[in-house]
Amino acid sequence: MVSSQTDNQQTKSSAKPVACDHCGLPVPRGLINESADKQFCCNGCKTVYEVIHACGLDPYYSIRQRAEDTGQLKKQKASTSSRKYSEFDDDKFYELYCQRLDQLRAITETESQEDMDETSGGRFAIDFYLEGVHCAACVWLIEKLPMVCDGVLEARLNLGKSLVRITWDRDTVELSKVARMLDSLGYASHPAQGSEARLIRTREDHKFLIRIGAAAVCAGNTMLIAFALYAGMFSWMEDQHRELFRWLSLAIGVVALAWPGQIFLRGAWAAIRTKTPHLDLPIAVALVAGTIAGAAHTFRGVGEIYFDSLSVLILLLLVGRWFQHRQQRNADDAVQLLFSLTPRSARLVDCKEQDESNITQLFDNSECEVREVPIEGINENDIVEVRAGGVFSVDGDVFAGKSSVNEAILTGESRMRDLVVGDHVCAGTVNESATVWVKVRQAGEGTRIGKLMQFVEKFAREKSPSVALADRIAGYFVVIVIAIATLTWLSWMFIDSTVATEHAIALLIVACPCALGLATPLTIASGIGKAAKLNILVKGGSALEKLAKPGRIYLDKTGTITKGQTTLRSFSTTSTQNKSFTDTQLKAAILLIEQQSSHHIAKAFVEAFCADDSIVDASYDLKLGEVEQLPEGGIVAEINNKQIVIGAKRFIESRNITTNTNVDEYVNSIINEGLTCVVIAADNKITAVAGFGDGIRNDSADAITQLKQLGWQVGILSGDGQEIVDEVAQHVGLNDRNTKDEIKGGMSPEDKLNVVKDHEQSDALTVMVGDGVNDAAALAAADVGIAVNGGAEASLSAADIYLAQPGLTGIVELLVLAKRTTKIIRKNLLISLSYNVIAVLLAAFGLINPLVAAVLMPISSLTVISLAVGGIWIGGKRRL
Amino acid sequence: MSVIYIVLPLALVLALVALGAFIWSVKGGQFDDLSTPSLRMLHDDEQIRKADEDDENDADEAKKN
Structure with missing residues (x-):
């Protein structure tokens, strides 16, 4: 090379x-x-x-x-882990995620059925959600798995969903080996959650598509027949042929209404039964009126038949709905698959001896082994090992080890809590610095997080569904149309009673809001599609509609406005500068030392200093000697043969390094700001003091200003202390008098829920934005709940919208998009209603004939379709 | 024009056959994933051979060693 x-x-x-x-x-x-x-x-x-x-x-x-x-590739680093995936071989895991495919084997092998059931081998299939899948080459690589891993029979990747279906032979290869192979290729695999739900939904999709196919066949054939009939009107046509065509048309029309059209009849029936207005109602009225009138005319042998228009109408409406359905499904699927990323396994410690009093010693004597098992296989009083950086998968008490825990996801508190033996830990929180062993109290649904999830589910179920704008209008629409139809009938009875019924029915048919029924789903579908391009997953169309009008928006602090992790907020060298190092050299030295540690403070130092090239450059010239991490909470290291000590003030003092009042004052001011203080000493003299806190995202202040410009009232709900929240509010420009009341710290999940619920009673829209489990209940209760990137499982399932990119900029984009979508829906409503008004007036005066209707309908549909699709995509580029 | 009595039902039968084929393809999952198969067909055949050869070469080398 x-x-x-x-x-x-x-x-x-x-x-x-x-x-x-x-x-x-x-x-x-x-x-x-x-x-x-x-x-x-x-x-x-x-x-x-x-x-x-x-x-x-x-x-x-x-x-x-x-x-x-061809520009299809997004470059990204490959990452592998040294995970063993041994939990994938557990019987419990097979039961939960794998499907057995034994029929094929029974044919190819001579074994009898009974023999086979006794063995644990056989063919299995599983869906894995893969991280790191990004391009066409990944498809190739992953699907070559059977060639590089014996026993894998097939691997099929769905690129859009990052979902791979693997079929393998358990006799030849264990699943953990397959997973390790995938991992070594850079794709970490997670068993996909909700396989069964996905299967059911795929079947639903199939049904829907078949319905569209049937509608298309009906529409195509009735149109052909109608074409012949229209041609026959102007040229000569034998009566018997005309009759044949009309009867066939009736037959196909009835099939169209009874099979694909059934969905509208059912929708209308449900609307009547539950007394909620729905767009299906006027559509069903028109369909039924048209079919009855057409059938009557066919029997009588004179008059118009409407079957061509009706079957085309059914097809168009179904297609419109399919687009909306598919976009919502895509978003929903993507969110569902994100669940798969949450760890579903725990490292169970198996000891031969029951005396577990000194676990570390037992480890040294290798009397204990650690196995990865699925969460479902963990019982009370088991001992579970949790490594640094890992997530606690159970509720329990620390049994051995010493570490710190980040509970932000549960409490919103951004500061770490130190863990010692006997402390209680909750599932879902993150173990930050060292391996600990936990004695299990609760696992699975019994954990605090599990209970919260159930609470959230209950809330989401009870939330009353909102009625979409188009459906609300449809309610009035039905009443008005039926009133005008009756009026028309009555008036014509006085003028010419023979045509009264005909005119009234013609009116019912032309009044069908087909443009409306087509335009709304199409507009919402393009809105959701556009949002997905912006990395915003919208689970339901009504959320977009609701967000169009400004209201009140509550932001969570930790993880939403801030990064949710420790960052370096202030760093200053003291006046009694030590001449051994320049400022840059000192930072370079700290960078070198802290790279050796996995403590969260160390990570923050590295992150802050790595960004500066001059510091990185300077670090190449330094010579790192011995580094010693002391359990008292500090690091002692040698750089260029000079000793550097980094740690809390207490730690520095314990090493007989003298402080002075100047330093004391500075340390106190940092602590007063709600930050964590770290002191750095070189050559036995204090040289620098650093403050750490939760870093505010770069885009937060801008996004909040824009939110305010859009007319939203912005508030903060946080589980963190009031003084920390106030400080953050100040940074993002939320410190004026109007918003003072809306900046709330020290909120428990219940408090958040109550604040959101209180506003629910007022008419204004309430939006909650959050990421943690502590926000989940409020997210579910709010009119619109928005979960932000990195959120917990609970918040994902509770929210209507998920931002797949960090930061608040996505929310501003979302709101602008929602406004535009609703504007286009309204515009479409207006256009299609004015077409309807014209058609209804013509019908009321008996001026409508099939040709006028045949011209009006496609024109109105085309106008609204082009507005629906074009308005979002073309206009969107200009503004966003 | 009595041929119409044969042709018209025939047209309907053809349409039904098409519908049957569509239903068969939907149930077979051909519409489940619309993006990946288009990529898959681009590099399937040719690349498998390459990989085979590489594998053989590797195997040969392994034997020599």
């Missing part, structure tokens, strides 16, 4: 970025290995490249190149 080496030489002189040989992203300068052929930006890419190469799957790169050339 001569070329990459010349690349490297260039890098040294002109700093031209070297592209990673796996993912194509630039390789960080520190990782360039001049002696190697291939350069990688990270270990993940390196591992994946090696595996791909070893398996002879190199064509992956040429396919990838092609995808890149």
